Structure formats: structure tokens, C-alpha cells
Amino acid sequence: MTLRSALLVTVLASILAPAVAADEFRIYWSEERKYDGFSGIRRVATDGIQVETVLWTTADHIALDGARDRIYWTFGGPQNRIMTASKLGAAPEILVDAPYGEGVTVDPVGAKIYWATSDPGTVQRANLDGTSVETLTTYTDDLHEVELDISGGKMYFAGWSSGSGGTIRRANLDGSDAETLATGLPTPFDIA
DSSP: OOHHHHHHHHHIIIIIOSOEEEOSSEEEEEEEOTTTOOEEEEEEETTSOOOEEEEESOOSEEEEETTTTEEEEEOOSTTOEEEEEETTOOOOEEEEEOTTEEEEEEETTTTEEEEEEETTEEEEEEETTSOSOEEEEEESSEEEEEEEETTTTEEEEEEEETTTEEEEEEEETTSOSOEEEEEEESOOOOOO
């Protein structure tokens, strides 16, 4: 990645989007504009040329599966769903109902999708076709993000509660051996 494209990712992440993901050719982000009502998933080539709209949809968090050329995303609220479509922007499909679903990430090796929920605070996963939904962890705080270390066999997740503040935890990919890494944080909503 060139310095120009790295700077572009930084700018997009900090100004435009609650979610940014990249493959070797393009940077993807979710965007919601108040001034004209646009909501969608957009992308730009890593050279910063040719911004395109992939899908017109509400997307809070996005993840890419480059091996299968798929985009996965969540949108918030009690009727939240995990959605998927091809990176070419084909018709979106409902993958799984995920009330209060938040951060989403893909394990391309294990062919699983993981997501956090905020009410109650859980980390869940399913097969990439939406079958075999499992709850891996449950906490009283709202969980907002989950990230994977596939080679290390770990998942990391961030949450927040009004009583104890923010927390970052990790567990094995199956949810076992959970441990707290940091507590009393202001409001950790995203991790990488």
C-alpha cells in the first residue's frame, strides 16, 4: 500500500465512515450523509481514483471476505440483521437476524462470520451461509466490536457498561478461556 492510499484510509476512517475495510485493490467503507439522505457502502481504488457506490443500504459495520468476494455488514437496532452481497454489489441477502448486532468480522479460513451484540453483550458466530448460529460469550456490558487473530486462535472484543466503563477482552475462537485485558476505559467501540 502506498503512502497516498494509507493516508486515504486514515482520512476515510476518521471523517467519512464508521467502518472501513480493504482488499488488495480497493478500500470499502459505509457512509451515511445527513445533508442528502444517502446511506450505502462505497469503495475507491487504492490509488485514490474512482469512488463508486457498491450498495445503497444502511451499514454500521462492514467486513470483507476476499476469498469469496463477499461483503458482510450490520445495521443497528432491535431488528438488526447481518447482511451479505457480492463485492460487485449484487442484491443483498439477509444472512442472519442479529438483534442489536454491532461489529462484524470474517474468518475466511474457518468459513465463519463473527459479530458482537450490545443488548445483551454477546459474541456470536455462524457459518458464512448464516447457518449454525452459536453464542460464544455473554456479558452484562454492551459489546460493540470483535476482531480475530486467526493464526493465534484468538478473538478480541470491546464493550462498555455504565457501572464499570469500557473493557477489552479476549478468548479462544470458540469462546473458551475468556480473559479481561483492560478495564475502566472511557468508551472502546472499535478495535483492530
